[in-house]
Amino acid sequence: MNAVRHSDVSVIPHLRTLGWAGFLLGVAMGGFFDGILLHQVLQWHHLLSLVPGEPWRDIKVQILADGLFHMLMYLIAVIGLWKLWKAREVAASGDRVLLASSALGFGVFNIVDAAVFHWILRFHRIRLDTDNPLFWDLLWFVVFGLAFVALAWWLQRGSGPIGGKASTATLALAVLVGGPVAALPPQDADTVMVFFKPGTTPAQVFAGIDAVDGRILWAAPQGDVWALDVRDKSKTAALYRHGAFLVSNSALAVGCVKWTSARG
Template identity: 85%
Template structure:
């Protein structure tokens, strides 16, 4: 990279750390972008959408898989933030290198996602219902190859870019993008209720009655329910009737919508 070649040899280790920080932050943001936009907002797919077998039709498996995916992205982003902190002095003058590395990481995530998950393992596509290959290729080009090309363009330039504020912008993007994955949708009355093993039907229905809930969906096993509850203050009552988790996160609700459509 030009930024590295023009630097004093003693600064190369710090710049290498900075490059890794940018790559990991970009990679993590690629995962956040995928998870938030495609899993939750558009609800076009989930991580294991096309994995065959009855266990993978279980909403709990889908929620667990998407949850573990987000945890992995959080971990990668956290390592990126740690490396950025270690290279904070280099970041003051190496913002072009940092941005190029972040763009490369973002592009690499989308290339890996397309090649490995869409075409090799075939566990999901960008869209499952309309022209899967076309959408996979479009995503691969726009968010994969285009960002790798952006990396090349940034590396060809010289001098600072972004007014020396690239590090702050990346940190802000990660700190905002990560938590968004756990936020509930606005203006929703739907909650997901997970009941403990051994909870009787009488306990379940007593809990639903206690919160004045309306049943939207239930798993065949009877231990996961989607309820319409207008008064959220009442949801704590469900724990008295055998629930061990009550959630209105976008991740859980997106899985409900996707699973319900498949049944």
């Protein structure tokens, strides 16, 4: 198969689609990187850590906001992967465009995060447990924002493919792995979402809740989805013996179902 020539008018729309795919995947990776490293591993902040008002200081509200943030990143990643699939015919030979736009998306995410959410809206800072939060904001802004925009500019100036199909597959794999890792349960979350099998009786549900010493926070009108406050996570396996088919305390599941309950 002949290499795709970027000067060929017929491939320009595909390259634009590839560029948008890379940009959206870069934005999603920026969000996943932020959520994994800063929200979960280092636990330096939550999305709404500095929002004033007592209701916003509730850890459940903080986790809800983080969960909704991860949902947004998932949506952006899905759109990016869809566009990558649409441009698959030029992905191998146009991988320089893909990687440059991905670096741009990653850098733009961190620049916007710092400028808008750190300094203008003051939702959070990179580190809250320091006497000089501006230093960490600026360090993050330069290393993961400006440096990646510069990398995108450098890649765009070059010509020819870099790694062909391997680089394209690596980027797609990174997004597919980053999403689930970002949805891992935060260490300070006591909320557990329980999805029961169809036909599970109320007696079975309440027996399961009693078995884990759970406190009911919310329940779907159909009785198939429950939000429980469970202090001892080692007990949650008992819920499967009482009709549950999925038990999760990931930020994504907590945010998704709590958002649904708030709207209902």
